[in-house]
Amino acid sequence: MIEAVGAARAYGGLGEVLRSAAPAAEPDKLSEGARAFAAVLDRADQAAAGFATGAVDAQGVVEAMAQAEAALQTVITVRDRIVAAYQEVLRMPL
Amino acid sequence: MSADPILGAMRAAGAGMGAQQTRLRLSAENLSNADTPGYQRKLVPFRVEDGLVAPGRTRLDTREGERVYDPAHPLADAEGTVTLSNVDMFVELADAREAQRSFDANLQVFGQARRLYDGLLSILRRP
Numbered sequence: 001m002i003e004a005v006g007a008a009r010a011y012g013g014l015g016e017v018l019r020s021a022a023p024a025a026e027p028d029k030l031s032e033g034a035r036a037f038a039a040v041l042d043r044a045d046q047a048a049a050g051f052a053t054g055a056v057d058a059q060g061v062v063e064a065m066a067q068a069e070a071a072l073q074t075v076i077t078v079r080d081r082i083v084a085a086y087q088e089v090l091r092m093p094l
Numbered sequence: 095m096s097a098d099p100i101l102g103a104m105r106a107a108g109a110g111m112g113a114q115q116t117r118l119r120l121s122a123e124n125l126s127n128a129d130t131p132g133y134q135r136k137l138v139p140f141r142v143e144d145g146l147v148a149p150g151r152t153r154l155d156t157r158e159g160e161r162v163y164d165p166a167h168p169l170a171d172a173e174g175t176v177t178l179s180n181v182d183m184f185v186e187l188a189d190a191r192e193a194q195r196s197f198d199a200n201l202q203v204f205g206q207a208r209r210l211y212d213g214l215l216s217i218l219r220r221p
Contacts, residue, residue: 077218
Protein backbone atom coordinates (compact mmCIF):
# COMPACT_ATOMS: atom_id res chain seq x y z
CA MET A 1 0.00 0.00 0.00
CA ILE A 2 2.92 2.31 0.73
CA GLU A 3 4.31 1.75 -2.79
CA ALA A 4 0.92 2.54 -4.27
CA VAL A 5 0.86 5.80 -2.33
CA GLY A 6 4.34 6.63 -3.60
CA ALA A 7 3.23 5.95 -7.17
CA ALA A 8 0.16 8.06 -6.54
CA ARG A 9 2.34 10.98 -5.48
CA ALA A 10 4.36 10.60 -8.70
CA TYR A 11 1.20 10.84 -10.78
CA GLY A 12 0.13 13.76 -8.62
CA GLY A 13 3.32 15.44 -9.75
CA LEU A 14 2.17 14.90 -13.34
CA GLY A 15 -1.00 16.71 -12.40
CA GLU A 16 1.08 19.61 -11.08
CA VAL A 17 3.03 19.78 -14.35
CA LEU A 18 -0.20 19.81 -16.36
CA ARG A 19 -1.63 22.50 -14.09
CA SER A 20 1.38 24.75 -14.49
CA ALA A 21 1.73 24.14 -18.25
CA ALA A 22 -1.81 25.16 -19.18
CA PRO A 23 -2.48 28.90 -18.93
CA ALA A 24 -4.78 29.77 -16.06
CA ALA A 25 -7.09 31.90 -18.23
CA GLU A 26 -8.55 29.05 -20.27
CA PRO A 27 -9.52 25.98 -18.22
CA ASP A 28 -10.05 23.34 -20.89
CA LYS A 29 -11.26 19.80 -20.40
CA LEU A 30 -7.78 18.25 -20.29
CA SER A 31 -6.47 20.40 -17.43
CA GLU A 32 -9.79 20.01 -15.58
CA GLY A 33 -9.45 16.25 -15.80
CA ALA A 34 -5.83 16.39 -14.68
CA ARG A 35 -6.80 18.59 -11.73
CA ALA A 36 -9.62 16.25 -10.66
CA PHE A 37 -7.28 13.26 -10.98
CA ALA A 38 -4.64 14.99 -8.86
CA ALA A 39 -7.31 15.85 -6.27
CA VAL A 40 -8.34 12.17 -5.95
CA LEU A 41 -4.72 11.16 -5.41
CA ASP A 42 -4.19 14.00 -2.91
CA ARG A 43 -7.16 12.75 -0.89
CA ALA A 44 -5.68 9.24 -0.77
CA ASP A 45 -2.34 10.70 0.28
CA GLN A 46 -3.93 12.68 3.11
CA ALA A 47 -6.00 9.69 4.20
CA ALA A 48 -2.90 7.51 4.44
CA ALA A 49 -1.04 10.19 6.41
CA GLY A 50 -4.07 10.73 8.67
CA PHE A 51 -4.31 7.02 9.36
CA ALA A 52 -0.69 6.97 10.52
CA THR A 53 -1.46 9.69 13.08
CA GLY A 54 -4.79 8.13 14.04
CA ALA A 55 -6.98 10.96 12.72
CA VAL A 56 -8.63 8.90 9.95
CA ASP A 57 -10.29 5.54 10.60
CA ALA A 58 -9.53 2.40 8.62
CA GLN A 59 -12.64 2.62 6.47
CA GLY A 60 -11.82 6.15 5.30
CA VAL A 61 -8.37 5.05 4.25
CA VAL A 62 -9.68 2.01 2.35
CA GLU A 63 -12.31 4.10 0.56
CA ALA A 64 -9.83 6.81 -0.42
CA MET A 65 -7.28 4.25 -1.63
CA ALA A 66 -9.93 2.34 -3.62
CA GLN A 67 -10.99 5.53 -5.38
CA ALA A 68 -7.38 6.50 -6.07
CA GLU A 69 -6.67 3.04 -7.48
CA ALA A 70 -9.73 3.21 -9.71
CA ALA A 71 -8.73 6.66 -11.01
CA LEU A 72 -5.16 5.48 -11.58
CA GLN A 73 -6.29 2.38 -13.48
CA THR A 74 -8.56 4.51 -15.65
CA VAL A 75 -5.83 6.95 -16.56
CA ILE A 76 -3.32 4.17 -17.23
CA THR A 77 -5.76 2.24 -19.43
CA VAL A 78 -6.77 5.29 -21.43
CA ARG A 79 -3.13 6.33 -21.89
CA ASP A 80 -2.22 2.80 -23.03
CA ARG A 81 -4.98 2.82 -25.64
CA ILE A 82 -3.91 6.22 -26.93
CA VAL A 83 -0.28 5.13 -27.17
CA ALA A 84 -1.26 1.84 -28.87
CA ALA A 85 -3.36 3.71 -31.44
CA TYR A 86 -0.44 6.06 -32.10
CA GLN A 87 1.90 3.13 -32.61
CA GLU A 88 -0.56 1.44 -34.95
CA VAL A 89 -0.65 4.55 -37.07
CA LEU A 90 3.14 4.68 -37.09
CA ARG A 91 3.28 1.06 -38.28
CA MET A 92 1.22 1.76 -41.41
CA PRO A 93 3.16 0.93 -44.56
CA LEU A 94 3.89 3.96 -46.68
CA MET B 95 -17.18 12.09 -11.27
CA SER B 96 -19.92 12.70 -8.70
CA ALA B 97 -22.68 11.58 -11.07
CA ASP B 98 -21.01 8.24 -11.73
CA PRO B 99 -23.41 5.50 -10.52
CA ILE B 100 -20.59 3.11 -9.63
CA LEU B 101 -18.93 5.69 -7.40
CA GLY B 102 -22.35 6.49 -5.95
CA ALA B 103 -22.77 2.83 -5.05
CA MET B 104 -19.36 2.80 -3.40
CA ARG B 105 -20.18 5.94 -1.44
CA ALA B 106 -23.53 4.55 -0.28
CA ALA B 107 -21.89 1.29 0.81
CA GLY B 108 -19.24 3.28 2.65
CA ALA B 109 -21.88 5.31 4.49
CA GLY B 110 -23.67 2.08 5.43
CA MET B 111 -20.46 0.61 6.81
CA GLY B 112 -19.81 3.70 8.87
CA ALA B 113 -23.33 3.67 10.33
CA GLN B 114 -23.05 -0.02 11.27
CA GLN B 115 -19.71 0.66 12.93
CA THR B 116 -21.36 3.32 15.08
CA ARG B 117 -24.12 0.88 15.98
CA LEU B 118 -21.57 -1.78 16.94
CA ARG B 119 -19.64 0.69 19.07
CA LEU B 120 -22.78 1.66 20.99
CA SER B 121 -23.67 -2.01 21.53
CA ALA B 122 -20.18 -2.62 22.90
CA GLU B 123 -20.48 0.39 25.22
CA ASN B 124 -23.85 -0.79 26.47
CA LEU B 125 -22.57 -4.31 27.05
CA SER B 126 -19.50 -3.16 28.93
CA ASN B 127 -21.69 -1.03 31.22
CA ALA B 128 -24.33 -3.70 31.83
CA ASP B 129 -23.49 -3.89 35.53
CA THR B 130 -23.05 -0.18 36.16
CA PRO B 131 -25.80 1.06 38.50
CA GLY B 132 -27.89 3.83 37.01
CA TYR B 133 -26.55 3.36 33.45
CA GLN B 134 -29.05 3.99 30.66
CA ARG B 135 -28.37 2.25 27.39
CA LYS B 136 -27.63 4.36 24.33
CA LEU B 137 -29.63 4.15 21.14
CA VAL B 138 -28.88 5.72 17.78
CA PRO B 139 -31.57 6.23 15.13
CA PHE B 140 -30.46 6.29 11.51
CA ARG B 141 -31.68 8.88 9.05
CA VAL B 142 -31.29 9.53 5.33
CA GLU B 143 -29.04 12.35 4.24
CA ASP B 144 -28.95 12.95 0.48
CA GLY B 145 -29.57 9.26 -0.19
CA LEU B 146 -26.85 8.14 2.21
CA VAL B 147 -27.48 6.78 5.68
CA ALA B 148 -26.21 8.87 8.57
CA PRO B 149 -26.39 8.17 12.31
CA GLY B 150 -28.65 10.64 14.10
CA ARG B 151 -28.35 11.94 17.63
CA THR B 152 -27.47 9.34 20.21
CA ARG B 153 -30.21 9.24 22.79
CA LEU B 154 -30.71 7.37 26.03
CA ASP B 155 -33.26 4.66 26.68
CA THR B 156 -35.27 6.12 29.57
CA ARG B 157 -36.66 2.86 30.88
CA GLU B 158 -36.04 2.12 34.53
CA GLY B 159 -33.39 -0.42 35.30
CA GLU B 160 -33.89 -3.41 37.51
CA ARG B 161 -34.14 -2.61 41.22
CA VAL B 162 -32.20 -5.02 43.38
CA TYR B 163 -32.34 -5.25 47.14
CA ASP B 164 -28.73 -4.97 48.33
CA PRO B 165 -28.22 -2.91 51.51
CA ALA B 166 -24.49 -3.55 51.52
CA HIS B 167 -24.03 -1.82 48.19
CA PRO B 168 -22.35 1.60 48.51
CA LEU B 169 -24.99 3.16 46.24
CA ALA B 170 -28.01 1.68 48.05
CA ASP B 171 -30.75 4.19 48.87
CA ALA B 172 -32.78 4.47 52.07
CA GLU B 173 -34.70 1.23 51.46
CA GLY B 174 -31.53 -0.67 50.54
CA THR B 175 -32.33 -1.04 46.83
CA VAL B 176 -29.97 -0.30 43.99
CA THR B 177 -31.14 0.54 40.44
CA LEU B 178 -28.99 -1.37 38.00
CA SER B 179 -28.63 -0.52 34.33
CA ASN B 180 -31.44 -1.15 31.85
CA VAL B 181 -29.15 -3.14 29.53
CA ASP B 182 -30.35 -6.56 28.43
CA MET B 183 -27.35 -8.62 27.42
CA PHE B 184 -29.19 -10.71 24.82
CA VAL B 185 -30.65 -7.66 23.14
CA GLU B 186 -27.22 -6.06 22.89
CA LEU B 187 -25.63 -9.26 21.56
CA ALA B 188 -28.37 -9.62 18.94
CA ASP B 189 -27.89 -5.96 17.97
CA ALA B 190 -24.15 -6.48 17.60
CA ARG B 191 -24.69 -9.52 15.41
CA GLU B 192 -27.14 -7.61 13.21
CA ALA B 193 -24.67 -4.78 12.89
CA GLN B 194 -22.01 -7.24 11.79
CA ARG B 195 -24.33 -8.80 9.18
CA SER B 196 -25.30 -5.42 7.77
CA PHE B 197 -21.64 -4.39 7.70
CA ASP B 198 -20.76 -7.55 5.76
CA ALA B 199 -23.57 -6.90 3.29
CA ASN B 200 -22.37 -3.34 2.68
CA LEU B 201 -18.81 -4.58 2.32
CA GLN B 202 -19.91 -7.06 -0.33
CA VAL B 203 -21.68 -4.33 -2.26
CA PHE B 204 -18.54 -2.18 -2.07
CA GLY B 205 -16.44 -5.02 -3.47
CA GLN B 206 -18.97 -5.70 -6.21
CA ALA B 207 -18.96 -2.05 -7.28
CA ARG B 208 -15.17 -2.19 -7.50
CA ARG B 209 -15.32 -5.40 -9.59
CA LEU B 210 -17.86 -3.77 -11.91
CA TYR B 211 -15.49 -0.90 -12.47
CA ASP B 212 -12.53 -3.21 -13.06
CA GLY B 213 -14.60 -5.22 -15.53
CA LEU B 214 -15.39 -2.03 -17.43
CA LEU B 215 -11.73 -1.09 -17.64
CA SER B 216 -10.71 -4.59 -18.72
CA ILE B 217 -12.65 -4.06 -21.98
CA LEU B 218 -10.12 -1.40 -22.89
CA ARG B 219 -7.19 -3.40 -21.73
CA ARG B 220 -7.04 -6.13 -24.34
CA PRO B 221 -3.45 -6.64 -25.52
